[in-house]
Amino acid sequence: ECRVMKSSYSRSSGMRYTGSKSPGPSRRSKSPASVKRGGHYSSAYSSAKSPVNGTPSSQLSTPKSTKSSSSSPTSPGSFRGLKISPHGGSSSNVNGVPESLHCQSPEGVNGNKCSGSSTILEKYKVGKVIGDGNFAVVKECVERSTGKEFALKIIDKAKCCGKEHLIENEVSILRRVKHPNIIMLIEEMDTPTELYLVMELVKGGDLFDAITSSTKYTERDGSAMVYNLASALKYLHGLSIVHRDIKPENLLVCEYPDGTKSLKLGDFGLATVVEGPLYTVCGTPTYVAPEIIAETGYGLKVDIWAAGVITYILLCGFPPFRSENNLQEDLFDQILVGKLEFPSPYWDNITDSAKELISLMLHVNAEARYTAAQILSHPWVSDDASQENNMQAEVTGKLKQHFNNTLPKQNNTSAGVSVIMNTALDKASQIFCSKRSQDSGRAGMEKTSAITAAADDPGVAGSKTLFPAASEPLRSPPLPASASPEFAGDQPG
Numbered sequence: 001e002c003r004v005m006k007s008s009y010s011r012s013s014g015m016r017y018t019g020s021k022s023p024g025p026s027r028r029s030k031s032p033a034s035v036k037r038g039g040h041y042s043s044a045y046s047s048a049k050s051p052v053n054g055t056p057s058s059q060l061s062t063p064k065s066t067k068s069s070s071s072s073p074t075s076p077g078s079f080r081g082l083k084i085s086p087h088g089g090s091s092s093n094v095n096g097v098p099e100s101l102h103c104q105s106p107e108g109v110n111g112n113k114c115s116g117s118s119t120i121l122e123k124y125k126v127g128k129v130i131g132d133g134n135f136a137v138v139k140e141c142v143e144r145s146t147g148k149e150f151a152l153k154i155i156d157k158a159k160c161c162g163k164e165h166l167i168e169n170e171v172s173i174l175r176r177v178k179h180p181n182i183i184m185l186i187e188e189m190d191t192p193t194e195l196y197l198v199m200e201l202v203k204g205g206d207l208f209d210a211i212t213s214s215t216k217y218t219e220r221d222g223s224a225m226v227y228n229l230a231s232a233l234k235y236l237h238g239l240s241i242v243h244r245d246i247k248p249e250n251l252l253v254c255e256y257p258d259g260t261k262s263l264k265l266g267d268f269g270l271a272t273v274v275e276g277p278l279y280t281v282c283g284t285p286t287y288v289a290p291e292i293i294a295e296t297g298y299g300l301k302v303d304i305w306a307a308g309v310i311t312y313i314l315l316c317g318f319p320p321f322r323s324e325n326n327l328q329e330d331l332f333d334q335i336l337v338g339k340l341e342f343p344s345p346y347w348d349n350i351t352d353s354a355k356e357l358i359s360l361m362l363h364v365n366a367e368a369r370y371t372a373a374q375i376l377s378h379p380w381v382s383d384d385a386s387q388e389n390n391m392q393a394e395v396t397g398k399l400k401q402h403f404n405n406t407l408p409k410q411n412n413t414s415a416g417v418s419v420i421m422n423t424a425l426d427k428a429s430q431i432f433c434s435k436r437s438q439d440s441g442r443a444g445m446e447k448t449s450a451i452t453a454a455a456d457d458p459g460v461a462g463s464k465t466l467f468p469a470a471s472e473p474l475r476s477p478p479l480p481a482s483a484s485p486e487f488a489g490d491q492p493g
Contacts, residue, residue, distance in 0.1 A: 317398025
């Protein structure tokens with residue numbers, strides 16, 4: 001099969017990296033005494049209070065391969081073919097005055113005009129419902145002039161009554177971002193009863209789909225996927241935007257006519273502009289950074305930690321931190337300690353360079369943790385020097401063992417629709433005032449009455465709680481069944 005060629009690193013010498021030598025942040029350690037409770041800290045549910053980036057908008061580049069453009073249609077190896085430089089910010093900005101959900105200027109959304117109700121129906125042919133969520137539905141949408149498919153997200157304002165600012169924050173961020181590795185907001189329309197968002201539709205499935213559906217998957221393919229993710233994060237972090245929910249389900253596969261593929265990051269329901277330390281305990285447990293759990297204040301680097309967890313999973317099929325008893329407290333204790341292992345036999349054939357990068361991305365000390373730019377400059381990502389051994393069967397087997405979402409889907413498009421269908425209101429179940437905060441009498445600094453209202457909404461209550469109360473068990477992936485006792489016993493006391 002034709003693939004984008006990458007030269008190989010030497011085989012791993014079998015050495016183990018133990019991650020950061022220093023102990024992780026103590027869970028008993030709360031926010032520093034110097035924290036200003038009245039400070040202007042952005043939350044997922046508040047509009048940014050000042051411009052972050054004055055960079056003029058730049059046009060979205062046409063994907064051009066820097067390598068061979070041909071690849072097998074069943075291999076994710078063609079991700080490398082889309083090395084696209086991160087772009088500057090969109091001309092739409094987040095000003096001192098919160099943006100309303102309708103356009104403030106003719107060029108308000110990523111350079112595209114905002115449309116009136118008649119205009120959008122003239123421009124697009126709207127089809128059947130392809131996704132139905134708690135607060136929004138997604139319909140087929142085809143641009144009449146080009147035949148290009150999009151997704152039309154329709155948010156019911158009646159269901160958002162009193163919580164409009166939650167949607168406002170998400171949309172204000174979507175207006176700003178314009179990058180080939182991020183799902184883009186194309187156009188929007190505001191009516192008295194509904195908000196219409198024309199979104200880029202990605203039909204290639206999610207990150208796990210790319211691996212499980214391929215016939216060949218190598219370390220080089222994983223390297224190219226990390227390149228795409230790091231490119232998106234470098235762009236977002238350059239705008240001081242933290243995503244806060246980096247996970248495989250939010251990384252979708254875009255397939256191009258020439259056979260190349262790239263990843264696109266979606267679901268900005270927890271994203272916010274970082275203007276100071278953040279304290280909301282939120283995210284998805286397997287990918288959450290230690291500083292979030294410790295409640296000592298966090299920033300952009302939590303996305304790097306999550307990307308490090310994903311990189312680890314890409315190469316072995318299971319996460320670096322796991323609870324033997326499926327308890328969230330056990331999982332969080334392991335994350336806080338941050339003891340990183342690469343157990344045999346799963347990591348025997350993975351290069352030392354890959355292990356080194358993962359260790360630098362999963363450094364418990366956020367200050368010492370790699371940045372997105374450093375990831376892109378690391379030899380394992382930047383050079384064509386990874387192994388070509390086909391590890392598809394091994395990785396797929398572990399993914400199916402440890403992650404329920406790798407089970408067969410009706411079609412690959414459903415993954416993209418699910419990401420688009422989510423709203424900031426659906427994320428209320430991923431934010432909670434942790435038991436440790438309650439015990440200490442410290443309320444979450446970003447928690448607002450709006451979050452409580454959203455949590456009380458029947459629609460949210462019916463959604464999957466990814467961050468349950470600390471006393472509730474989390475069905476986190478167990479240890480590999482065949483892992484040696486040496487690694488199975490690494491549970492903190």
